[in-house]
Amino acid sequence: MLMAATRNHRWLVADDTSASNLKSSSIDPKLEQATIAFGQPNAEQLLSLRNLRWIHLTSAGYTAYDREDLRSHLRSLETRLTTSSAVYAEPCAQHVLGMMMAFARQLPYAHQTQMTERDWPAAKRREESFLLNGQTVLLCGYGEIAKRLVELLAPFRMKLIGARRNPTGKESIPIIPIQQIDTYLPMADHVINLLPANDSTVGFFDALRLGRLRSDAYFYNIGRGATVDQSALSGHLYAGRIAGAYLDVMTPEPLPPNDFLWNAPNCFLTPHTAGGFRGEMIRLVEHFLENLSRFAHEQPLRNQVI
Amino acid sequence: MLMAATRNHRWLVADDTSASNLKSSSIDPKLEQATIAFGQPNAEQLLSLRNLRWIHLTSAGYTAYDREDLRSHLRSLETRLTTSSAVYAEPCAQHVLGMMMAFARQLPYAHQTQMTERDWPAAKRREESFLLNGQTVLLCGYGEIAKRLVELLAPFRMKLIGARRNPTGKESIPIIPIQQIDTYLPMADHVINLLPANDSTVGFFDALRLGRLRSDAYFYNIGRGATVDQSALSGHLYAGRIAGAYLDVMTPEPLPPNDFLWNAPNCFLTPHTAGGFRGEMIRLVEHFLENLSRFAHEQPLRNQVI
Numbered sequence: 001m002l003m004a005a006t007r008n009h010r011w012l013v014a015d016d017t018s019a020s021n022l023k024s025s026s027i028d029p030k031l032e033q034a035t036i037a038f039g040q041p042n043a044e045q046l047l048s049l050r051n052l053r054w055i056h057l058t059s060a061g062y063t064a065y066d067r068e069d070l071r072s073h074l075r076s077l078e079t080r081l082t083t084s085s086a087v088y089a090e091p092c093a094q095h096v097l098g099m100m101m102a103f104a105r106q107l108p109y110a111h112q113t114q115m116t117e118r119d120w121p122a123a124k125r126r127e128e129s130f131l132l133n134g135q136t137v138l139l140c141g142y143g144e145i146a147k148r149l150v151e152l153l154a155p156f157r158m159k160l161i162g163a164r165r166n167p168t169g170k171e172s173i174p175i176i177p178i179q180q181i182d183t184y185l186p187m188a189d190h191v192i193n194l195l196p197a198n199d200s201t202v203g204f205f206d207a208l209r210l211g212r213l214r215s216d217a218y219f220y221n222i223g224r225g226a227t228v229d230q231s232a233l234s235g236h237l238y239a240g241r242i243a244g245a246y247l248d249v250m251t252p253e254p255l256p257p258n259d260f261l262w263n264a265p266n267c268f269l270t271p272h273t274a275g276g277f278r279g280e281m282i283r284l285v286e287h288f289l290e291n292l293s294r295f296a297h298e299q300p301l302r303n304q305v306i
Numbered sequence: 307m308l309m310a311a312t313r314n315h316r317w318l319v320a321d322d323t324s325a326s327n328l329k330s331s332s333i334d335p336k337l338e339q340a341t342i343a344f345g346q347p348n349a350e351q352l353l354s355l356r357n358l359r360w361i362h363l364t365s366a367g368y369t370a371y372d373r374e375d376l377r378s379h380l381r382s383l384e385t386r387l388t389t390s391s392a393v394y395a396e397p398c399a400q401h402v403l404g405m406m407m408a409f410a411r412q413l414p415y416a417h418q419t420q421m422t423e424r425d426w427p428a429a430k431r432r433e434e435s436f437l438l439n440g441q442t443v444l445l446c447g448y449g450e451i452a453k454r455l456v457e458l459l460a461p462f463r464m465k466l467i468g469a470r471r472n473p474t475g476k477e478s479i480p481i482i483p484i485q486q487i488d489t490y491l492p493m494a495d496h497v498i499n500l501l502p503a504n505d506s507t508v509g510f511f512d513a514l515r516l517g518r519l520r521s522d523a524y525f526y527n528i529g530r531g532a533t534v535d536q537s538a539l540s541g542h543l544y545a546g547r548i549a550g551a552y553l554d555v556m557t558p559e560p561l562p563p564n565d566f567l568w569n570a571p572n573c574f575l576t577p578h579t580a581g582g583f584r585g586e587m588i589r590l591v592e593h594f595l596e597n598l599s600r601f602a603h604e605q606p607l608r609n610q611v612i
Contacts, residue, residue: 090437094462098411101404110576111417118568120560126582131396155457254426262424270416276432 002285006292014039024064036295038288040064047073054295055081056288060088060144060275061224062305063197074306081306082291087283088275089144092222095274096145096192097152099246103218104130108268132156136187138163140204141194141223142175144303149192161188165200185212190220197224207232210242218244222274225251230261237264248274308591312598320345330370342601344594346370353379360601361387362594366394366450366581367530368611369503380612387612388597393589394581395450398528401580402451402498403458405552409524410436414574438462442493444469446510447500447529448481450609455498467494471506491518496526503530513538522549528580531557536567543570554580 003011012030027045031037037055043064046052055074057065062083074081102108106125113119135158139146142164150160150173160173161184167175176184185191191213195201205219205228213219219242221228230251236242244266250259253272261267277283291301309317318336333351337343343361349370352358361380363371368389380387408414412431419425441464445452448470456466456479466479467490473481482490491497497519501507511525511534519525525548527534536557542548550572556565559578567573583589597607 090439091435094407094437095411098404098407098413101400101407102413105401105404105576106579107404107408107413107574107576108417110579111414111574112421113577114568114575115418115421118561118563120577122560122577122579122582125577125579126586127584129397129579129582130584131400133396151461154461254428255424257424262420268413268417269420270411270413271419271426271428271431273412273416273428273431273435276428276435278433278436280432 001282002289005289009036036292043067043070046070050077052077052079054079054301056291057081057083058284059083060085060092061196063224065306066196066198071306079306080301080304082301083303083305084284084287085144085303087280087287089148091277091280092145092274093148093152095248095270096149096220096222099220099248099268100132100190100218102268103244103246104132132158134158135189136161137190137192138181138184138188139173139192139194140178140181141196142171143194145194145222146192147172182209182212185209186214188213188217190218193219193221193223193227195223195227197226201227203227203229205229205233207235210236213242215241216243218242218246220246221250222248225249225253230259234260234264234267237267240265244268246270248272307588308595311595315342342598349373349376352376356383358383358385360385360607362597363387363389364590364594365389366391366398367502369530371612372502372504377612385612386607386610388607389609389611390590390593391450391609393586393593395454397583397586398451398580399454399458401554401576402455402526402528405526405554405574406438406496406524408574409550409552410438438464440464441495442467443496443498444487444490444494445479445498445500446484446487447502448477449500451500451528452498453478488515488518491515492520494519494523496524499525499527499529499533501529501533503532507533509533509535511535511539513541516542516548519548521547524549525551526553527551527556528554531555531559536565540566540570540573543573546571550574552576554578 012034014025014028014030016026024040024042027042031041031045032049035051035053037052039058041055047070060083065081106129109125133156137158137160139162142162146162153160162171162173162175163178163181164175165178167177193205195204207229210232233245237245246268248270249272255261261269294301318340320331320334320336322332330346330348333348337347337351338355341357341359343358345364347361353376366389371387412435415431439462443464443466445468448468452468459466468477468479468481469484469487470481471484473483499511501510513535516538539551543551552574554576555578561567567575600607
């Protein structure tokens with residue numbers, strides 16, 4: 001599909017294609033001849049390249065490329081950097097909703113019962129189940145995933161608050177500057193961490209900040225593992241100071257089998273699958289081709305970050 | 307709350323209040339003096355009562371009352387029967403959505419991993435995850451739960467088809483007469499059984515009908531256990547002839563620990579909790595009081611079935 005749609009272009013295929021689109025590829029001399037890079041080119045190597053006009057990443061995040069030296073290098077050459085965040089907004093938003101519904105309907109607890117004693121605690125589970133309606137959600141990070149999640153949550157009539165670095169005033173829900181988040185954390189029934197990993201977000205959810213969550217609040221992470229102090233989170237869960245946590249991203253990944261989080265009370269983990277779905281590769285290619293057409297016609301690119 | 311709002315009425319409290327609102331109460335002589343019954347009065351006893359003007363059930367279903375002798379008795383006296391289905395539409399619809407999202411995002415499988423080997427099958431799980439968008443849902447039964455589920459599913463842009471005994475033509479999605487369901491079963495990615503239990507629905511999903519589901523389809527039951535041939539379902543699951551099942555209702559309940567369903571592949575059970583939520587009792591009372599006010603003002607009652 002990719003080859004067929006780009007017959008007018010010359011293709012250079014990297015020798016070492018990374019198995020994960022979360023890891024940079026290694027340095028590849030072929031990249032020196034390219035004008036467009038599609039994948040996860042090595043960030044260090046990009047600093048020395050002058051022919052690239054456009055880099056399209058196959059990931060939603062761009063942590064490895066989010067550094068000042070690379071930003072200024074690319075800007076000086078007018079080289080653009082785009083991501084595939086449009087591809088991942090839908091599965092990630094559905095993943096978060098799935099996690100929220102799992103807690104609301106107590107599904108993991110029923111599953112634990114099924115895998116162990118097979119009893120029938122109907123009355124207890126019914127009392128512990130809750131409706132999302134009217135509850136408050138704090139979205140930490142307000143990009144494509146958050147926007148789609150807002151649409152999915154619309155029928156539940158929840159109170160939605162977004163937090164981002166630079167509110168535009170044009171968002172469809174109330175937005176606070178992320179610097180004010182400490183004031184809003186105690187209001188939330190659901191705190192959803194969608195933050196990317198960069199210098200300003202590493203360890204963002206530290207012990208103090210997690211301490212501002214209510215004891216009946218749920219914490220979710222589908223941003224990046226590095227933005228959460230996991231031992232603090234683990235401590236909060238073991239002490240029952242929050243109601244539960246559902247994490248799709250952790251540090252490190254894979255999470256070692258002896259990590260406390262695996263067994264922390266009311267803590268549920270998915271192995272960095274929030275963005276995954278049948279047909280993911282085809283959608284990645286479609287998204288690239290759409291941007292390629294925009295690039296060829298000198299139209300604004302989608303998901304441009306630099 | 308109930309007493310305060312009904313100070314003008316005389317209250318008779320049943321001696322034997324059933325622990326479950328799925329079971330009829332036993333015969334109670336006090337009922338002979340009542341003009342309104344709120345709860346689960348004994349259906350046999352109702353046949354001999356002539357003073358009752360209105361019966362308000364605390365359940366969404368009314369299986370025990372859905373019999374011709376009682377229908378004609380109540381009709382001849384102009385006694386009305388209402389249910390609490392408005393109370394249960396929201397939690398039940400959310401429960402189904404939670405089950406659908408759990409399959410789509412492969413959450414129970416991640417949980418199994420967490421409870422056992424603690425490995426990290428990210429690539430496999432990502433490929434097995436899927437988006438709900440564009441998939442087809444067949445709603446078997448089209449009452450309050452189905453209508454609310456249609457609202458919750460709206461942002462996913464799925465293809466929704468409802469099946470009911472008597473389509474009105476005024477439904478918000480395409481509706482087929484339930485007699486034609488066999489034609490539509492092979493089209494569905496998700497078959498959602500919302501049928502009540504009555505003479506015409508017992509064993510509705512038998513081996514033949516379940517055999518019409520596609521091998522990549524999911525089956526859900528939050529109607530009543532009796533509408534499904536569980537050994538047939540179990541057989542289909544063990545043989546991998548359907549992708550999975552999520553059941554909230556079973557026969558019998560509690561499901562005995564040695565039942566095959568507990569361990570059937572891709573089969574997940576919740577202990578009849580779909581309608582449960584914090585505040586359920588308060589909502590039941592509110593719903594009754596709303597109908598009581600309508601009753602007093604001779605307005606049409608909500609959720610009237612007889």
